[in-house]
Amino acid sequence: MSTAVRPGDVLLGAQAGAVVLPVCDHYSGVEARMKKSLALQAEMAEEFGACVFDVTLDCEDGAPVGGEAEHAALVTELALAAKRGMRVGVRVHPVDHPAFAGDVVTIAGRAADRLSYLMVPKVESLVDVLQAVDALAAADAGALPLHVLIESPLAVRNAFDIAAHPRVQLLSFGLMDFVSAHAGAIPADGMGAAGQFTHPLVVRAKLEIASAAHAYGKVPSHCVVTEFSDTDAMRTAAKKAASQFGYTRMWSIHPAQIRPILEAFAPDEAQIHLATKIIAAAEAAGWAPVSFDGTLHDRASYRHFWQVLTRAHATGRALPHEAQGWFAPAASDPTTDNQRPEGFSP
DSSP states (O other): OOOSSOHHHHHTTTOTTOOOOOSEEEEEOSHHHHHHHHHHHHHHHHHHTSOOEEEEEESTTTSOTTOHHHHHHHHHHHHHHSOTTOOEEEEOOOTTSTTHHHHIIIIIHHHGGGOSEEEEOSOOSHHHHHHHHHHHHHTTOTTOOEEEEEOSHHHHHTHHHHHHSTTEEEEEEOHHHHHHTTTTSSOGGGGSTTGGGTOHHHHHHHHHHHHHHHHTTOEEEEOOOSOTTOHHHHHHHHHHHHHTSOOSEEEESSGGGHHHHHHHHSOOHHHHHHHHHHHHHHHHTTTOOEEETTEEEOHHHHHHHHHHHHHHHHTTOOOOHHHHGGGSOOTTOOOOOSOSGGGGOO
């Protein structure tokens, strides 16, 4: 099978949805847990044959008050020491926090080439994005993608403007701060695994963020499930986020949550095989419309089935032999680390 022209090149291009990242974003901020997270990431990459989840080293909640500079230095050393081929990001302090500038200078200034992204919390508007972009440019880290946390009613209102900025790669929903921002108007169970899918204001925020992300080809990342010991609650929430709310990625705050997220966001075997057959038929037809099992397919449906396969690849699912060539590195591709998402967008 020829791979001179890859399906993604034909079907996506500048099409919204072209960015594909690992479906799980695992957060840790305490030194011992950060080290364990990085070790687990490398172990599971060996198991799956791909880096199937990101590790975000946390400065916002992880740094002790008064020890922000020391924590930023620790995070930088961990990022620099991470195994090659792994995807590591850092959550810094908000742009209006006194430690923000120091975070960027220390972390992005020293480790930008080893980082996959910088997560900026409590982004309220495009002004905050521009401030983060300027800070990265001043630290000679101008190419580092930005992930942003939407955590307030005002931020939800501005989500489309935020998503439109070319440096923003991902919009993430900060559930707990969003609920707290309503001064008690949303009950506490709106932060729970079940209540976050039923309270109208929380549901509306989730849908707005997902819609804004998809409108500009960015990744919508779903919020936490705080009941980390309840595997069934985690699995149910992840399935709802993926199948009903349009999210293509989700937070993990405990190692036990990683595999349920991978399972919930990965296509099943039947979807993978159907997608492979349809993309193979499309390729054989030169991407013209085809009839498959009595159903008409054209480039619109081809894009959907190609995205099924890219999600399968990003979650480490086994691909049929005929699909594997679509994801093999091109002979002309330079050897790279995993820092940029293009590795997941053949």
